[in-house]
Amino acid sequence: MISYDVTEWGKPLQKAIRELPQPSGTEVLVQVKYCGVCHSDVHIRDGYYELGEGKRFQMEERGVSLPLVMGHEPLGTVVAAGPDAKDVPMGEDRLVYPWIGCGKCSRCLAGQDNWCPTPQFLGVLKPGGYAQYTMAAHPKYLVDVSGIDPSFAPVLACSGLTTYSAASKLMPCDPKDWIVIMGAGGLGLMAISVLRAMGHEHIAVCEIDESKWEAAMAMGAQVVVQPKADDALSTLQGLDGGVFGVLDFVGAAPTAELGIAALRKGGRYVIVGLFGGQIAMPLVPIAQRAITIQGSYVGNLAELQAVVALAKQGKLKPIPTRLCGLSDVSGVLDQLKEGTVLGRVVAKVDATEG
Ligand SMILES: [Zn+2]
Numbered sequence: 001m002i003s004y005d006v007t008e009w010g011k012p013l014q015k016a017i018r019e020l021p022q023p024s025g026t027e028v029l030v031q032v033k034y035c036g037v038c039h040s041d042v043h044i045r046d047g048y049y050e051l052g053e054g055k056r057f058q059m060e061e062r063g064v065s066l067p068l069v070m071g072h073e074p075l076g077t078v079v080a081a082g083p084d085a086k087d088v089p090m091g092e093d094r095l096v097y098p099w100i101g102c103g104k105c106s107r108c109l110a111g112q113d114n115w116c117p118t119p120q121f122l123g124v125l126k127p128g129g130y131a132q133y134t135m136a137a138h139p140k141y142l143v144d145v146s147g148i149d150p151s152f153a154p155v156l157a158c159s160g161l162t163t164y165s166a167a168s169k170l171m172p173c174d175p176k177d178w179i180v181i182m183g184a185g186g187l188g189l190m191a192i193s194v195l196r197a198m199g200h201e202h203i204a205v206c207e208i209d210e211s212k213w214e215a216a217m218a219m220g221a222q223v224v225v226q227p228k229a230d231d232a233l234s235t236l237q238g239l240d241g242g243v244f245g246v247l248d249f250v251g252a253a254p255t256a257e258l259g260i261a262a263l264r265k266g267g268r269y270v271i272v273g274l275f276g277g278q279i280a281m282p283l284v285p286i287a288q289r290a291i292t293i294q295g296s297y298v299g300n301l302a303e304l305q306a307v308v309a310l311a312k313q314g315k316l317k318p319i320p321t322r323l324c325g326l327s328d329v330s331g332v333l334d335q336l337k338e339g340t341v342l343g344r345v346v347a348k349v350d351a352t353e354g
């Protein structure tokens with residue numbers, strides 16, 4: 001089979017020919033038809049996340065080894081299964097939940113695979129979907145997305161799930177409470193869609209690139225703010241009733257500082273983006289303002305099923321997506337790094353490429 005691999009950190013993906021993997025135990029082999037191209041693959045390909053003060057989270061130190069097949073949003077046809085796999089939807093198309101853990105620890109047994117201390121994430125620690133085939137560890141990780149546009153369904157596995165899990169951390173909240181979204185990239189636009197599907201009414205977006213404002217409004221935001229403007233903070237603080245929640249899909253020092261400062265008393269700031277850096281802040285006001293600062297990383301299987309259900313009910317407005325080929329993924333990652341992609345790109349995998 002064909003795959004497109006990271007063979008050297010920070011370098012373009014390389015086409016490779018690999019042995020077709022054989023499923024064992026409970027494993028299920030999936031012939032990939034589509035795989036979403038996620039912004040986090042930019043960091044994974046680079047081999048690190050920025051931690052600030054010159055420090056880096058190095059992939060290699062966290063068990064990621066090369067060559068690596070990235071791609072954590074695979075959708076494809078179930079074609080084979082190991083002898084211990086039960087209730088296998090053979091021949092049917094499924095989205096693969098990628099954020100799997102060891103399957104044995106208390107977190108995994110509680111359905112919180114994404115919090116497993118020894119993750120086995122697809123496309124990060126296990127071969128992912130930038131290939132003609134990928135392996136799911138167990139049939140339970142296969143999610144039925146029938147009825148959802150296959151060029152949109154893949155992005156539910158990461159950006160849909162990530163935004164749903166982050167938005168859930170702000171619930172319950174009054175639908176009229178203001179929620180601010182930092183960044184109108186793929187995740188930010190998806191978050192607007194998810195919040196609207198949850199019945200939320202008041203959404204403000206902070207986005208530097210004004211060419212993305214129209215898309216944010218079209219997805220259902222009511223207010224767009226230029227975060228570099230001198231009056232950005234006062235504009236946010238002036239929203240009627242104050243800002244209850246901030247979902248930060250950038251995760252840089254300026255967005256964190258602005259987002260935390262904008263919160264009303266009792267408000268919640270949820271950081272999702274992995275742009276990186278660090279902030280210093282006085283501790284006393286955290287207590288006095290009774291604010292919550294919380295991290296959110298991808299989501300669990302039940303949350304993926306919940307966001308897929310919203311999409312099946314037609315409540316989730318699809319974000320702009322376009323298709324590319326597997327050989328184009330590396331170039332798309334370059335565009336994501338430059339910030340020039342509107343919405344999301346999904347790779348359509350050619351089964352005949354050899
Ligand atoms: Zn992702």
Ligand SMILES: [Zn+2]
Nearest residue numbers: 101102105116
């Ligand atoms: Zn585990």
